Amino acid sequence: MNYTKQLLEKVAANNEVIGVIGLGYVGLPLAVNFAEAGIKVIGFDKNPDKVDQINRGDNYIKDIRDAVLREVVENVSLCATTDFSRINECDALLICVPTPLDRFKKPDMSYIESACTEIGQHMKPATFISLESTTYPTTTEDLMLPIIERESGLKHGEDFWLAYSPERVDPGNKSFHTRNTPKVLGAMTPDGLEIGQAIYTKAIDHIHPVSSPRVAEMVKILENTYRLVNISLINELALLAGKMDINIWEVIEAAKTKPFGFQAFYPGPGIGGHCIPLDPFYLEHIAKQYQFDLSMIHTAGHINMRMPHYMYIKIATALNRHQKAVNGSRILFLGVAYKPDIDDARESPALEIMETVAHKGGQVEYHDPHIPSVQMHHGASLDSISLTADHLAQADCVVLTTNHSAFDVAFIQQHAKLIVDMRNMVEQAGGKVYKL
């Protein structure tokens, strides 16, 4: 029997089972979207706490509405499991595992490798497999394919189909979520592309097919490299503008009036999150295999890496004007999330600045309405303190590191002795307010 025809018929009848591997901020919304569309979904994760939470109908991802998760769990469209042998119940497997960098900024592919091994060991024939995790071009074809074929003994293009379709999740984005964000899809064969489109169309409004997985892999890298490079550029210009007595925020607002050929980026204490600080370095990694030096990414990465240090200098300079040293001063950071109104502190520059300040003898405190405690590098954890008039007044310096909309800037300004504003939150600089 022809597996392509068999699977396409199953999909057309809405009888396929979707397996989503990795139930984080990418995988869980995707699983919920398929379940909402009436497709049976099995979510796989190695973390039993996450699995239990989902099976109880408890939501842990901000961008999903609690009621929606509860509903799809209650009507048995979605269940979660730590048992990867249930992969053999699935007709399609969507891989949403992390692809972090290791301590030497090299891509850590172990999550993808492990997922592929599990898939190879448990999958049945006639399965469609798609990777959603960001990675360097050639990963799908050169890393995943050999593992899956070896572990399964099955043959690509006959027994299964491999594709790459990058996630474009933007946590906190009010306008664009999983369903209405167009999705790029590149498969290794035309029938793989046909199957992938038939499946993804159920959860996502618009699928943009490309000619190969490597093109799709490059798309995601381009999108995030664009952001890294432009944020680094505006950070560098902000540092120069500071020396030239030019308000960079005013410059950006004015440049935005150009009705063509300009997109505004804003300076800040550095780049955080799971994508922009990492993705370009996957490309840098693979470029080395081609004897190619990505000078723009390298330079941008350098600026970004240095920003937290410059921000430390900014704090020290502000304190110095008040005849105080960092050493012995009490410094209150407002916001440790890497962007406003989210509860994620991954790769957050605020943490790195706090580390540096603590290392130099400063007494570090923080408040974040969305993040009750953080882990510092040396292992100790720090709890968010309340944002009271007293706490503000007792600090020698208050540092605005994340522009959460919950922050009452007037209240902060009223009670703080000294403010270093890294996010243009205070309207007028001067006096006790120092701006990036």
Next chain:
Amino acid sequence: MNYTKQLLEKVAANNEVIGVIGLGYVGLPLAVNFAEAGIKVIGFDKNPDKVDQINRGDNYIKDIRDAVLREVVENVSLCATTDFSRINECDALLICVPTPLDRFKKPDMSYIESACTEIGQHMKPATFISLESTTYPTTTEDLMLPIIERESGLKHGEDFWLAYSPERVDPGNKSFHTRNTPKVLGAMTPDGLEIGQAIYTKAIDHIHPVSSPRVAEMVKILENTYRLVNISLINELALLAGKMDINIWEVIEAAKTKPFGFQAFYPGPGIGGHCIPLDPFYLEHIAKQYQFDLSMIHTAGHINMRMPHYMYIKIATALNRHQKAVNGSRILFLGVAYKPDIDDARESPALEIMETVAHKGGQVEYHDPHIPSVQMHHGASLDSISLTADHLAQADCVVLTTNHSAFDVAFIQQHAKLIVDMRNMVEQAGGKVYKL
């Protein structure tokens, strides 16, 4: 008498005379816009040919409609002159002179200095002066002001007002022209800003005021640095993609489906024109005074500078596949303008590639429907040949350097033996077509 009040009243009554210094692609459209609004305009230029053409009603700027120029000249709203002593008839002076880089990529400020000297020697009190030319931040305050005060013996803020308002002319842009492109304006004093707004509002729909000339100077640099950096980034990624067997054009089209946080730029043989290749280097120049290294601009500039050389290699590689050397081959370039559908070859990368090919022994020919002849570096001039089937067939290699919409790609593809396409004009690569 209070000069501010006097000038504002004159402007309110539409009785002011505007002097536009420099009648190129920025100055002439601006002059025409004021004249169309019923304001008397005197255009100043040192080139008697330009002045004569304007006074005859002959238009030489593509973005101006011929009939409009003729009309404003005939009804005596606009006249042109080489006589700079007539500056004393003007109430406002708008400076639109070139600010090129010299051979060592240092800003050549001589045109601005010369304009300021003429102004200082001839101006009457109660004159508003605005610079439109792109330049490094601090030019207006630190370079222009001392020259004008010294030459005129007048005092800024009392006898005259100085401002900076960058041009945003985008030649060939069908949607945005002088009047409907918002204009940034930064003056040295509040009354200067008030006067400037009152004047510019007559020719331009939206004025965006900023707090100082240096902020406005930085705005223009930011806009064009953004473009330089992003074009350089995509050029670098295109070179890597070529090695990785990834079609960069397909990648960009797919990335464009992201509905937020992305703006598409396209690779090409290098950056041309009067703005993008130059403006960032003004900033690099002034940054040195502040002991500041603009690493992003430096890196972007490096990539851009090397692109014509990479393009030469591309041509040599394509010829090599056909067992031919550049030396002795006949190579036909299609398009020498720096962007499509314009007649401007300033800083055009096509010219540099042609120089290199000629230097290596290639027989260089070109066709451009908008540019009948070009000047090569060694002084010889080269004429555009006609785009015939014979000329295409006789070339060992046809290079697509500018994507003029007049080019019939199917015709070119039909008759050319070998094509190197630097602008993604041919839909399918492969066979005799090599793409960037």
